[in-house]
Amino acid sequence: MVTIKDIAKQAGVTYGTVSRALNGEPGVSEKTRARIRAIAEQMNYVPNLAAKRMVDRSTNCIGIIWPKIEGLFFYRLSERIQEEASRRGLRIMLSVAKPEDALNSFQEHFIDRVIHWVYTEQTAAFIAAKQSFPGTVLEVGGRSAGEGPCLEIDRKGAVCKAVRHLAELGHERIAFMGAKTDKWVGYTQGLVDFDRDYNPDDIVVTRPSDPDMEAKITGYLNRDRKDRATAVIVDSQGLMFEFARLAQAAKVRIPEQLSLVGYDDVPELHRLLPVSITTVGPDIDVLANRLMDTIAQADAVENNDRNDRRIEGVLTVRESTRPPFGT
Amino acid sequence: MVTIKDIAKQAGVTYGTVSRALNGEPGVSEKTRARIRAIAEQMNYVPNLAAKRMVDRSTNCIGIIWPKIEGLFFYRLSERIQEEASRRGLRIMLSVAKPEDALNSFQEHFIDRVIHWVYTEQTAAFIAAKQSFPGTVLEVGGRSAGEGPCLEIDRKGAVCKAVRHLAELGHERIAFMGAKTDKWVGYTQGLVDFDRDYNPDDIVVTRPSDPDMEAKITGYLNRDRKDRATAVIVDSQGLMFEFARLAQAAKVRIPEQLSLVGYDDVPELHRLLPVSITTVGPDIDVLANRLMDTIAQADAVENNDRNDRRIEGVLTVRESTRPPFGT
DNA sequence: CTGTTAGCGCATTCAT
DNA sequence: ATGAATGCGCTAACAG
Numbered sequence: 001m002v003t004i005k006d007i008a009k010q011a012g013v014t015y016g017t018v019s020r021a022l023n024g025e026p027g028v029s030e031k032t033r034a035r036i037r038a039i040a041e042q043m044n045y046v047p048n049l050a051a052k053r054m055v056d057r058s059t060n061c062i063g064i065i066w067p068k069i070e071g072l073f074f075y076r077l078s079e080r081i082q083e084e085a086s087r088r089g090l091r092i093m094l095s096v097a098k099p100e101d102a103l104n105s106f107q108e109h110f111i112d113r114v115i116h117w118v119y120t121e122q123t124a125a126f127i128a129a130k131q132s133f134p135g136t137v138l139e140v141g142g143r144s145a146g147e148g149p150c151l152e153i154d155r156k157g158a159v160c161k162a163v164r165h166l167a168e169l170g171h172e173r174i175a176f177m178g179a180k181t182d183k184w185v186g187y188t189q190g191l192v193d194f195d196r197d198y199n200p201d202d203i204v205v206t207r208p209s210d211p212d213m214e215a216k217i218t219g220y221l222n223r224d225r226k227d228r229a230t231a232v233i234v235d236s237q238g239l240m241f242e243f244a245r246l247a248q249a250a251k252v253r254i255p256e257q258l259s260l261v262g263y264d265d266v267p268e269l270h271r272l273l274p275v276s277i278t279t280v281g282p283d284i285d286v287l288a289n290r291l292m293d294t295i296a297q298a299d300a301v302e303n304n305d306r307n308d309r310r311i312e313g314v315l316t317v318r319e320s321t322r323p324p325f326g327t
Numbered sequence: 328m329v330t331i332k333d334i335a336k337q338a339g340v341t342y343g344t345v346s347r348a349l350n351g352e353p354g355v356s357e358k359t360r361a362r363i364r365a366i367a368e369q370m371n372y373v374p375n376l377a378a379k380r381m382v383d384r385s386t387n388c389i390g391i392i393w394p395k396i397e398g399l400f401f402y403r404l405s406e407r408i409q410e411e412a413s414r415r416g417l418r419i420m421l422s423v424a425k426p427e428d429a430l431n432s433f434q435e436h437f438i439d440r441v442i443h444w445v446y447t448e449q450t451a452a453f454i455a456a457k458q459s460f461p462g463t464v465l466e467v468g469g470r471s472a473g474e475g476p477c478l479e480i481d482r483k484g485a486v487c488k489a490v491r492h493l494a495e496l497g498h499e500r501i502a503f504m505g506a507k508t509d510k511w512v513g514y515t516q517g518l519v520d521f522d523r524d525y526n527p528d529d530i531v532v533t534r535p536s537d538p539d540m541e542a543k544i545t546g547y548l549n550r551d552r553k554d555r556a557t558a559v560i561v562d563s564q565g566l567m568f569e570f571a572r573l574a575q576a577a578k579v580r581i582p583e584q585l586s587l588v589g590y591d592d593v594p595e596l597h598r599l600l601p602v603s604i605t606t607v608g609p610d611i612d613v614l615a616n617r618l619m620d621t622i623a624q625a626d627a628v629e630n631n632d633r634n635d636r637r638i639e640g641v642l643t644v645r646e647s648t649r650p651p652f653g654t
Numbered sequence: 655c656t657g658t659t660a661g662c663g664c665a666t667t668c669a670t
Numbered sequence: 671a672t673g674a675a676t677g678c679g680c681t682a683a684c685a686g
Contacts, residue, residue: 001663003662003663005664013672013673014674016672016674017673019665020666020671020672025666032671046434046435048381048662048663048664049435049437050377050378050380051377051381051662053664054377054381054663054665054678055664055678056664056666061435066421071402078423082424086424091424094421094422095419096406096409097409105388105418108376109386109388109420109436109437111436242598245601248575249601268568268595271569271571272598272599273572274575274576340656341656343658343680346681353655356655378680378681379679381661381662381663381664382679382680383680383681384662658683658684658685658686659685660682660683660684661681662680664678665677666675666676668674668675670671
């Protein structure tokens with residue numbers, strides 16, 4: 001293992017100078033700094049984080065706890081986060097372990113800033129782990145649950161935008177398939193805002209793991225066209241995989257017979273149907289950016305404007321939505 | 328921050344004794360050990376991991392370098408690896424950075440065992456980083472390229488099994504879509520082994536990023552049925568996403584008009600078509616297991632039997648393959 | 655059984 | 671602008 005002492009020897013200086021040079025501290029001539037940098041690179045020097053941590057407590061590595069669900073979306077997001085991070089000279093480590101275990105791992109490895117994707121209620125074990133975690137945990141997704149820094153995704157508002165889009169196209173009956181979460185609230189809100197009737201008959205409460213999911217969706221799709229909506233919102237990427245397949249099986253043509261909006265814009269979605277799918281949800285680039293901005297100045301974030309802590313959803317109109325037949 | 332020195336003072340011993348007591352080392356009377364433990368607890372002592380790591384640089388953490396491709400398969404695999412690892416008391420960290428950066432990150436964080444998924448030629452930068460890496464890099468996937476430990480996936484043999492399966496069903500013309508890799512070699516090998524004609528016309532060389540991918544596949548599918556094969560092998564999950572869509576668009580019914588075998592068995596595949604898809608490829612559970620076994624005893628692995636270093640593919644027959652029409 | 659001490663790799667302060 | 675020296679908290683080897 002090569003240390004700054006080795007580099008010092010090679011460069012013919014003392015290791016104090018090497019330390020200054022490599023850390024961009026003043027008091028080193030640019031010439032020797034460049035030389036030392038070159039030698040370090042060439043010797044493949046890797047700083048020892050433990051030693052660094054002994055004397056000062058900073059790291060440029062950020063840990064991310066990978067959520068169990070939201071698979072594809074998060075997969076895409078992590079690619080973008082990585083790009084953003086390296087642009088900023090930050091490093092990224094991912095953990096797919098249970099959140100509390102992940103936090104412990106990060107702690108052992110001197111990672112003191114962690115991004116946590118909130119998708120369900122937090123377990124007691126995780127809350128405990130979070131409390132004893134010496135660094136910052138940025139909570140992303142759900143409502144600003146607790147004390148620490150957070151970045152809220154306005155899922156409700158996003159789905160509301162979907163309703164608006166469909167209403168503006170002229171759809172009178174708009175259906176919703178998904179779970180009774182914020183997204184569902186956004187749906188009902190949208191119906192109110194844009195003067196559409198709330199029709200319990202047009203709501204299919206289900207999720208991919210629901211054993212009756214297939215029956216419920218197929219049941220809805222097989223109704224007489226008079227008895228179903230002209231547009232539907234599907235509340236997650238996971239459910240969209242199912243929905244697309246069942247819609248094709250039921251020979252429901254999209255968008256001719258049914259307009260379709262999905263939540264979360266992942267490329268794989270557009271491979272599911274012959275047409276590309278209109279989506280709402282956070283913009284993946286914006287999200288990656290904001291995450292890095294926020295975590296980069298995690299201490300200052302407490303003072304931020306409330307609005308700054310929130311990510312709006314965006315609507316991306318594609319081929320799967322159009323005015324209802326006969327308009 | 329309370330250190331062992333503080334505890335030592337409180338307990339009236341030296342801090343060396345405290346260290347031994349707290350770490351369960353022999354050479355401390357049980358009486359003083361208990362007393363020291365109590366004091367540590369009462370003073371709310373938290374060991375300084377950085378300092379510990381300075382002296383004892385061991386971890387039970389394994390790093391994984393996330394490959395740029397193999398999207399969903401690797402995602403599923405990493406879930407299984409995580410489960411396997413925690414069963415064995417090991418921890419996992421993932422990096423999505425460039426392989427050489429990932430290796431440096433791992434080194435910084437004292438992770439000295441790394442799993443690397445080989446999917447293309449290795450860059451010079453990575454080979455250099457690997458050479459100066461102080462730990463073990465387990466290469467998985469490709470041919471046992473170099474010196475270090477490796478686990479080869481028999482992609483060629485897997486595709487060969489696909490050909491065999493189709494041949495046994497009675498298919499005379501079997502097509503292949505994909506890149507000219509090991510999998511393609513397995514295809515040609517299979518044709519030879521099972522007495523099928525090699526027909527360049529039934530090979531569509533493409534990949535998801537190929538700009539002409541869509542045209543090539545659609546062109547093949549739109550041929551007169553007499554001019555195309557009765558079965559096709561698609562060489563990757565990524566390409567299958569495209570193929571399934573194009574097949575539906577071209578109104579080619581599977582398996583009635585065309586039998587279909589995919590490479591890599593990921594659940595998402597079976598949401599693409601009305602029927603589930605027959606696949607070949609490494610079994611994800613077996614792979615996770617073998618990876619953990621191998622990395623757990625990374626030093627001993629050098630002596631292993633050659634056959635032990637290889638993962639066979641398995642064929643999972645589902646609805647997308649059946650005898651050709653008219654048989 | 656317990657005390658003593660060297661040194662892990664580094665940032666930093668004080669000299670020069 | 672650079673060298674020298676100190677100490678961060680801890681383990682391990684050695685001394686008593």
